[in-house]
Amino acid sequence: MQKRWTVKKYQPSQEQQLQAALKIHPILCRLLVQRGILKFEEARHFFRPSLDDLHDPWLMKDMDKAVSRIEEAFFRREKILVYGDYDVDGTTAVATVYGFLQQLYDNIEFYIPHRYREGYGISMQGIEYARDNEFGLVIALDCGIKSIDYIAHAAEIGIDFIICDHHLPDAILPPAVAILNPKQEGCPYPYKELSGCGIGFKLISALAQKKGIPMADVYQYLDLVATSIAADIVPMTGENRVLAFHGLKQVNEVPSPGIKALLTLSNLKEKLTTSNLVFVIAPRVNAAGRMDDARKAVNLFMEKDDEKALAIAEMLHGDNQERKGIDMSITQEAVSIIQNDAGMIARKSTVLFQPHWHKGVVGIVASRLIDKYYYRPTIILTQSNDKVAGSARSVSGFNVYEAIHQCKDLLENYGGHFYAAGMTLKPENVPAFQERFEAVVSATISPDLLIPEIVIDSEVWLSDLTPAFYNILRQFEPLGPENLRPVFLARNLTDTGFSRIVKDEHIKLSVRQRNGTPFSGIGFYMADKFDFIAGKKPFDMVFTVEENEWNGNTTLQLKAIDIRPAAYA
Missing domain, CATH: 2.40.50.460 (OB fold (Dihydrolipoamide Acetyltransferase, E2P))
Incomplete structure (x- = not known):
């Protein structure tokens, strides 16, 4: 596959000033300047990340409301439900917050929605579970910021929500008792790019401060925070870099039984890096939700016994082996479909539909097709009950969400961001959607974006x-x-x-x-x-x-x- 090479622009004067201060190789100073590091002190913080550099959690909008509501639940002996998404960020967030609260309070459970029966985020089934089991407070992690109707319904039946979410909010926010999201309007928190687990970490940090609990009891969860940061592909800057640095240090020196078990099964002998977290740990954790039930991932992260952790890790490892076989088979089938259709080869986009493809891996297949075979915006669709559901992935520089938005009249539902999105539609609309999406991409993508950079x-x-x-x-x-x-x-x-x-x-x-x-x-x-x-x-x-x-x-x-x-x- 042909590739285009782009050399970043240099800033000679800034590089020279930094080199005079640091007295290291000029190329290294160039790399630092490219990362926005222009002064000696900035370089010191970059090379020596310190937990002292973390921001005060009380700067986050609604943190006082969130902590007060949790303390009220403690006092009133309310049942608390810790609710999170089924991916790595969601399951690490649940394990972090649930694990910490469990040390303080025993009337508490956690809930992970089933990927296929409930879908992403807050579900009606989840709210019904909270109602039927008399939960008064739900702490939603890595989800909830767009669940306006569901959370309004929960409020009507007496269930309060605290939302800890890092996704971009809409203009109208759900009626929760507290929303922790640095991206919401009016939030003075200095760093905006925390993972969902990172926001959960901030919540327990504030609660620990309020109750006089040593921060060491909070820092024990840094390995999970680092895992979420690496897996959720959030910027490795500012607080994320500090949290990831110290989380990796913890993983390499005193790994939790769950992560140690995953490392054992992956036969990884070298020092763990963010790359290992992304390509070794994250797929096994994600496989639980893709192939079966993501509750296993939370149980793994919370398990304290090495033998029990290894038994759970073996289930995740088995899920991942099954996932790999399925996604490779679907990828080969997808490539064969394209190769046997000259018209499809010539397109600027790929939209493929087979009703038997496994819903849990269609996003992986879309990414694999782009990376190894056909570098162009790609959507893989499958059938789930009476609806077609799929995942989209894009190439660098092309807004696939906007392209899908221009096909919205053909869709039942859709959501996502610049480089990845999901959608559902009626089976009879698939051919029209394939043609419309191709027309939109052909009209808007520049030719150079179809060459990997x-x-x-x-x-x-x-x-x-x-x-x-x-x-x-x-x-x-x-x-x-x-x-x-x-x-x-x-x-x-x-x-x-x-x-x-x-x-x-x-x-x-x-x-x-x-x-x-x-x-x-x-x-x-x-x-x-x-x-x-x-x-x-x-x-x-x-x-x-x-x-x-x-x-x-x-x-x-x-x-x-x-x-x-x-x-x-």
């Missing part, structure tokens, strides 16, 4: 990449949106003669630049480029830098992202 932080000389350089580069962790792993470009490389194909698909690289010291690297799934590299012609390479351990020796290596003929020799 690699954003490059900086050009470098291979001679820049020393152990001292890397020791500072690794301190850019934890990585995530707005602080992605730095991507470099080196020009005019040549093969030393020792590059080779390994396992038929990959290239073990040995390259040099202008007769410099050879540098090793790895190019996964790049065997098709081997003849060109071995032909001794100069090439340019985009890559990240990592450590490689072999036979007890640790060296730096280049992890190739893309290779093409040298732009200039």
